[in-house]
Amino acid sequence: MIKAEWFYWLVGLSFLVMAGQMVTDRGNPKRFGTGAFWGLVGAGFIYSSWVVTKRAPAEPLGVAVLVMAALAGFGCTGRGTPRTTTPKERAASAARLGNKLFLPALTIPAVAMACAIGVKHLSFGGQPVLQEGSETILGLGIGAVVALVVGMVLLREKRLSVPVESGRTMLEAMGWAMLLPQMLATLGTIFQVSGVGGQVGKLATALLPKDSLYVAVVVYCVGMFAFTLIMGNAFAAFPVMTAAVGWPVLIGYFHGNPAAVLALGMLCGFCGTLVTPMAANFNIVPAALLELKDQYGPIKAQLPTAGVLLGCNIVIMALFAF
Numbered sequence: 001m002i003k004a005e006w007f008y009w010l011v012g013l014s015f016l017v018m019a020g021q022m023v024t025d026r027g028n029p030k031r032f033g034t035g036a037f038w039g040l041v042g043a044g045f046i047y048s049s050w051v052v053t054k055r056a057p058a059e060p061l062g063v064a065v066l067v068m069a070a071l072a073g074f075g076c077t078g079r080g081t082p083r084t085t086t087p088k089e090r091a092a093s094a095a096r097l098g099n100k101l102f103l104p105a106l107t108i109p110a111v112a113m114a115c116a117i118g119v120k121h122l123s124f125g126g127q128p129v130l131q132e133g134s135e136t137i138l139g140l141g142i143g144a145v146v147a148l149v150v151g152m153v154l155l156r157e158k159r160l161s162v163p164v165e166s167g168r169t170m171l172e173a174m175g176w177a178m179l180l181p182q183m184l185a186t187l188g189t190i191f192q193v194s195g196v197g198g199q200v201g202k203l204a205t206a207l208l209p210k211d212s213l214y215v216a217v218v219v220y221c222v223g224m225f226a227f228t229l230i231m232g233n234a235f236a237a238f239p240v241m242t243a244a245v246g247w248p249v250l251i252g253y254f255h256g257n258p259a260a261v262l263a264l265g266m267l268c269g270f271c272g273t274l275v276t277p278m279a280a281n282f283n284i285v286p287a288a289l290l291e292l293k294d295q296y297g298p299i300k301a302q303l304p305t306a307g308v309l310l311g312c313n314i315v316i317m318a319l320f321a322f
Helices: 004-023 031-052 059-073 087-117 135-154 161-193 196-207 213-231 234-253 258-273 280-289 297-320
Strands: none
Touching: 004 031, 004 135, 004 161, 031 059, 031 161, 059 161, 087 135, 135 161, 161 234, 196 213, 196 234, 213 234, 213 258, 213 297, 234 258, 258 297, 280 297
């Protein structure tokens, strides 16, 4: 049986290898801080699997997070010397391959779907091939490995060190911001445990006009948008606003369809993701990778779409979720 922790170990090992490359890169004046930061990330992926199974204490992970925050906050990380092809070489390769360049990227969702739908039902020796409950994450991991092979075959690359080096260059280009989605998603859980959602719920209940469904819909949807804008991640905003308004008011009081209300609420949060400077995957990373002169360029381009989609989600929820 293929276990989910094997995938996390592979991710951690990848980070550790790239951290080793960073430390040996004398072109990076902050090579030791950069290597330590990403090395702790890799070690965390491996060590955390034992924490989940109660075979190791969680305190070292907390210390590692604090050290990582210090390394990033005090500017101890930096970029090394990128070892990549020239713009002319990349243009020639793109012209030669054309749309085939999309094959590795399309391989990942295709394999992930195949694992989640088909492979999950297969068994060997009386045990499922994939660990039960982890078929999707394992499909993502297997898809990434298959995509790596497809990419190397497509580009006729025989050295595994080349894609690893490219990954290291991308890590350094994105920096600590790459971890923002993971950190902010955790923040939502912390807020929920600390009772922030309950307090927001009391405030919203006190201010909402009684029996005003449409006002409640607007408050929930705009609240998801605003909290995502502040917290940088819809997954962080979701437990707060759902505990405050979504579940007790829209579902409990107005008897809304749970699936429709919560799905549309998340979509409203995703609208906030498009316009928050804290959303690494949508806003910070594109600006860094494309070396845009305006770091807020993606936000400015996505703002009109976010506004229109937020309005559409509000209307759809009000008309069809109750």
